[in-house]
Amino acid sequence: MAEKIYNWLDERLGLEAIYGTVLDRKVPKVNWWFTLGSASLFLAGMQAVTGIFLTMYYVPSPDKAYDSIQYIMNDVAFGWLIRGIHHWGASLMVVIVFLHMLRTFFYGAYKYPREITWLTGTFLLLFTLGMGFTGYLLPWNQRSFWATMVGTEIAGTVPLMGDFILKVLRGGTDLSAVTLARFFSAHIWILPAGIVSMISVHMYLIIRLGISNIPSEEE
Amino acid sequence: MAKKASSPNLSRRDFSKIVMAFLGSIMGAFVGLPIIGYIISPALKTQKIDDWVSLGALDGYPIGTPKLFSFTRTKVNGWERTTNSFGVFVLRKSASDLVVLSNVCTHLSCRVKWIEENQAYVCPCHDAEFGIEGKVLYGPPPRPMDEYEFKIEDGNILIHLTEG
Ligand code: HEM
Numbered sequence: 339m340a341e342k343i344y345n346w347l348d349e350r351l352g353l354e355a356i357y358g359t360v361l362d363r364k365v366p367k368v369n370w371w372f373t374l375g376s377a378s379l380f381l382a383g384m385q386a387v388t389g390i391f392l393t394m395y396y397v398p399s400p401d402k403a404y405d406s407i408q409y410i411m412n413d414v415a416f417g418w419l420i421r422g423i424h425h426w427g428a429s430l431m432v433v434i435v436f437l438h439m440l441r442t443f444f445y446g447a448y449k450y451p452r453e454i455t456w457l458t459g460t461f462l463l464l465f466t467l468g469m470g471f472t473g474y475l476l477p478w479n480q481r482s483f484w485a486t487m488v489g490t491e492i493a494g495t496v497p498l499m500g501d502f503i504l505k506v507l508r509g510g511t512d513l514s515a516v517t518l519a520r521f522f523s524a525h526i527w528i529l530p531a532g533i534v535s536m537i538s539v540h541m542y543l544i545i546r547l548g549i550s551n552i553p554s555e556e557e
Numbered sequence: 558m559a560k561k562a563s564s565p566n567l568s569r570r571d572f573s574k575i576v577m578a579f580l581g582s583i584m585g586a587f588v589g590l591p592i593i594g595y596i597i598s599p600a601l602k603t604q605k606i607d608d609w610v611s612l613g614a615l616d617g618y619p620i621g622t623p624k625l626f627s628f629t630r631t632k633v634n635g636w637e638r639t640t641n642s643f644g645v646f647v648l649r650k651s652a653s654d655l656v657v658l659s660n661v662c663t664h665l666s667c668r669v670k671w672i673e674e675n676q677a678y679v680c681p682c683h684d685a686e687f688g689i690e691g692k693v694l695y696g697p698p699p700r701p702m703d704e705y706e707f708k709i710e711d712g713n714i715l716i717h718l719t720e721g
Pocket residue numbers: 371372373374375376377378379380382435436438439442447448452455456457458459460461462463466537540544548549550551
C-alpha cells in the first residue's frame with residue numbers, strides 16, 4: 339500500500355529525481371570540515387522554527403517587550419526551552435557560519451567556478467550577523483538597550499554619512515519605540531527574506547557544481 | 558523502490574539512512590513535542606477567581622433602599638494586567654437580611670441604575686426594569702439580576718466573587 343502511494347506520487351512529482359540530484363550527489367573524499375555548511379543550514383532552520391514560535395507570545399513594544407519575555411520564560415510551557423534554543427542557537431550559528439567560511443577559504447573553494455557561492459556566502463555572513471544584532475535588542479532589557487546604543491553609535495562614526503546611518507538604524511535621533519519596531523521587522527522579515535534567497539542560490543550552486551576537492555600538493 | 562544486489566549484511570548506505578532517520582526523529586521530537594505544549598499551555602491555565610470581597614460595615618447600609626458599592630479587581634492575562642470594575646447593589650431588607658445584586662444587566666451586560674421614583678433598577682440600553690430584589694419587571698432580560706452569596710463577619714459584609 340505505502341509503496342503504491344509512493345509510486346503514484348513519484349510518477350507525478352518526480353521524487354526519485356529530486357532525491358537523486360539533491361542528495362545522491364557525487365562527493366569527493368572529504369573530511370569533517372565539509373559538514374559545517376550543513377550545520378549552518380540546520381541551525382538556520384532551527385532558528386527559523388523557534389523564532390516563529392517566539393513571535394506567538396513576544397510583543398515588540400517598549401512597555402510590553404520585557405514582560406512578554408518574562409511570560410515566555412516563566413509561564414508558557416517549554417517557553418524556556420524554545421527561547422533557550424533560539425538564544426544559544428544564535429551564537430552558535432555565528433560561530434559555525436564563520437568556521438564554514440574559514441574552511442572554504444583555506445581550501446580555496448571560492449575559486450572558479452564557485453565565486454558566486456562565495457559571494458552569496460558573504461551576504462549570508464552579513465545577514466547572520468545582522469540577525470544577531472537586531473535580535474539582541476528585542477528582549478528590551480538594560481543590556482540589550484545599551485548594547486544597541488553602543489552598536490548604533492559605532493555605526494555613527496562612519497565618516498560623513500555616520501550621523502545619517504545612525505538615524506536610519508534608530509529611526510530617529512533616539513533609541514526608541516521606533517527602533518524596537520524596525521529591529522523587529524528586520525529580524526523577522528527583512529533579514530530572513532535575504533537569508534532565504536541567498537541560501538537558495540548558495541544551495542543551487544552547490545548542487546549544480548558539486549563540492550570541490552581538497553586541494554592537493556600538485557595543484 | 559528498486560531492489561539492490563542483495564547481501565545478507567546491511568549496506569553502508571542503508572545503515573546511514575537508518576541512523577539518520579533515528580537521530581532525525583529524536584531531534585524532531587525534542588523540539589516538536591515541547592512546541593505542542595508551548596502552543597496550548599495558555600489554554601490549560603485556569604484563571605479562576607474565588608474570593609471573598611469586603612463591602613464594608615453592615616451599619617453603613619440603609620434599610621430599605623439599595624446602595625451601590627463599587628470595587629475593582631486586577632486580572633493578569635499573559636503580559637497584560639486588566640483592571641475590571643464591579644458594581645453591586647446591597648439591599649438591606651431588615652437589620653440582618655440582605656440581598657446583594659450585580660449591577661450587570663442580564664440581557665446584554667449594560668450597567669443598571671437604581672431609580673428611586675420607579676422603585677426599579679433601570680437599564681439604559683434597552684429600557685429593562687428590575688424590581689428591588691432583582692426580578693424582571695419589564696423588557697428583554699432572560700433572567701433576574703445575578704445575586705451574590707454573602708456572609709457577615711465582625712459586622713462587615715463579605716460577598717463571594719467567583720469566575721471561570
Ligand atoms: C547561513 C549561512 C550559510 C549556509 C547555510 C551555508 C551552507 C552551505 C552548504 C550546505 C555548503 C555545502 C558544502 C559544505 O558544507 O561545506 C556550502 C558550501 C560553500 N559555502 Fe556556504 N553557507 C553559509 C555561509 C557561507 C559563507 C559566510 C561563506 C563565505 C563567505 C560561504 C561560502 C561557501 C562556499 C565557497 C562553498 C562551496 C564549498 C565547496 O564547493 O567546496 N558560505 N555552504
